[in-house]
Amino acid sequence: MGHVASRLRIPVLDWMHGYRKDWIKPDLVAGVTAAAVVLPKALAYASVAGLPVEVGLYTAFVPMVIYALFGTSRPLSVSTSATLAILTAAALAQAVPGGETAALMRATATLTLLVGGMLALAALLRLGFVANFISDPVLTGFKAGIAVVIVLDQLPKLFGIHPEKGSFFHNVAALAMGIPHASWWTVAVGAATIAILVAFEHFYPRAPAPLIAVACGIGAVVLLGLPAHGVGVVGHIPTGLPSVVMPDFSLIGSLWKDAAGIALMSFTETVAAGRAFVGNGEPMPKPNRELFATGLGNAAGAWLGAMPAGGGTSQTAVNRLAGARSQLAQLVTAAVTLGTMLLLAPLIGLMPHATLAAVVIVYSIGLFSPADFRAILRIRRTEFLWALVALAGVVLLGTLQGILVAIVVSLVALAHQVADPPVYVLRRKPGTHVFRPVSDEHPDDEAFPGLLVLRVEGRVFFANAEHIGQKLRPLIDAAQPKVLILEMSAVFDLEYTALKMLIEAEKKQRERGIAIWLVHLNPSVLAAVQLSSLGATLGQGRMFFNLEEALAAWQALHAPDTANGAANSASKKL
Incomplete structure (x- = not known):
């Protein structure tokens, strides 16, 4: 056991032992800058999952700290993502169809604990290679499908309407029928938020655009009295540390399949983001260690009300571009999150739902990359078809089924290539x-x-x-x-x-x-x-x-x- 514990502590010892004094300032700056992106998005993704927005804060705190101690990627920023949020929403909608808050929190704790347990077990079984079973074209199609699902899910909030949800085509029709009844004040808030995000991303890409957009939304509520004009706001958010949430183990039978899909995507996104931002001279992320770190982070976060977590590509990019040199930057981000929970929760409660929806839409659209599809089509038409199949699987069959379609398509593509050598x-x-x-x-x-x-x-x-x-x-x-x-x-x-x-x-x-x-x-x-x-x-x-x-x-x-x-x-x- 001592040998195993020693091996698991190596990532912490590595970056602490080799830490340099000249890294302190860039790590502090990067941690605060990343927090400005992580926090608004975490709140928005909690909303996507159908959970109270404070769950986003809990998810950006506990898993972030655990990963900083046990993860092997120096710049990786861990909270939740658009993909994990929509998968969580699908799982909770089946487990708690009534949507009662206390039941949702227990189901979320159960789901997150299952995800953490599966990831940790996969680490013990050394299943890190599984991440390679989803090909890049199929993952491109899967993420594009997730983007379509998320945008369609958030558009009603952008228009201030509340249509009944159903299949993809039902939701498209319901949105079209609901637009004439839109709240134009809500539309204006959403449009202004999108304009702010796009403008800053285009002209000042290093600025914390999500934080600025959220601040503007809260300022508009205070100055213009938007709730009186029909603009919905987040509402009360409890101040203080998260409370212990007991999982409902009776839900394991209905949630384990969803948990397996979420665990796979959490690991896949974590490894992809970690590999994408390795700096010169830095070690490559170790897949089995990443499994353990994200598994432990999810398992710990489950008891404090966090939703399933994993590494995020966009926030990791911000962390790296802001100068992160080590995992200390993640601890700084976690500290800012803790300060937000203790001090700023009432202010966040004034945030318009349309602002959150706009943040989600802008950053989810990035999952749909026409350039990636064109690149695949230019090189291999067959794999372009696999990407389209994965996209259609997510949009038409659902997110969990979309994961299964993506895996099957990848394996079929591999089998086809092996069975047809030139x-x-x-x-x-x-x-x-x-x-x-x-x-x-x-x-x-x-x-x-x-x-x-x-x-x-x-x-x-x-x-x-x-x-x-x-x-x-x-x-x-x-x-x-x-x-x-x-x-x-x-x-x-x-x-x-x-x-x-x-x-x-x-x-x-x-x-x-x-x-x-x-x-x-x-x-x-x-x-x-x-x-x-x-x-x-x-x-x-x-x-x-x-x-x-x-x-x-x-x-x-x-x-x-x-x-x-x-x-x-x-x-x-x-």
Whole structure:
């Protein structure tokens, strides 16, 4: 146990032991600056989740402190995010359909504790590699879908209407029908907030735009008496430290599936944000340590009313750009959050709902990146389709189902790529020993009558061996070669079923008068071939180190009188 504890304390000891005095000022500045972004967004995301806004403060406090002690990323800022908020909202809507506040808080504590427990368990089982199972195009589609869901969820608050929620198409129709009944004072507040956020992001990107927008919203309430004009405000927020909230363990059966999805997205976002902002000379975040740190942060926060938490990309970017050098910046952000809970809660209660909705919308739209979709489409059309499928899964099926769709799509995409490895016909670049795939760009590349050179790439195993055979057969039938060379430098594994099929293929082609030669076998593939009957059949005469030697042997066979010397010099075979 002592050894395990020591390992878990290493992140704290690392940054404290190596701390430099000249880091203190930039860490203090970065911590305060990040707080100006973290706090308004945390309040807004608590609102997205259907929870009292003070839950956002609790979430920006406890998990932030725990991560600073146990996390491995120096600039990572941990609270909650738009993705986690909408996933939490979906989970709580099913667990507490009535929406009673006390029941919601107990359900939130249960959900957050489950998320923390799952993350910590995954750390113990060393499942950090799971983050790699969602491909970047699929994650792009998933986040875009989340953006659509969040914006549609917040637009009614921006118009001051309260339509009944349902499916995606129901919500779109309800919003359209409700717009004629909008509160135009509320619309004005929301529009002004959006204008402030966009203007500062464009002209003064280093300014704490969310804090300025929230301050303006609160100032407008005080100066213009907006509630009298139908503009809703947050209302009473309790001052002081969060109270202990007991989880409702009877809800575990209904919440565990949602918790698993939230845990996966929390970890994925945390690792992505941590990797994105690693500075020169800083260690890369360690996935299993990140699992433990975020798991412990969620588990601790659950008892104090926090919602599920994880690393946030935008707030981490602010933290890094403001000069953060170590996890001390996160502790400073947490201290500012604590001061807000103790002193500024009544002021936050004056914040208009439209201001919160505008903050959420502006920062959630950033999750939808057309440029990312265009980049994927330009490079790989198939993966662009996977991104669209993930987007549609979130929008049409729901957020948790969208996660499952994203994972399934990623695995299907991986399986498709593995099951369909490329096969290339190779020809020689004139005047060189370089062989390259046939291309319209290189029409003068040399072919050799009676010789067909094919390259197979990737792992060859039971799931794709037959498909590779289907690709090879028409190429062989069209060329009618005397010798078929399989260049296998890119084949890093040859599984037993595939090897057996290769043995049978060699026999069939030999009966047709076509000899198969193998070239550039990797050590593991060579060992497998030599241990099989194929090794004895081919012998050293039909296995070569490289294509240059194989071609020399081919030329020796067809010009024995003039190529004996070349054949002798190229006789070094496997």
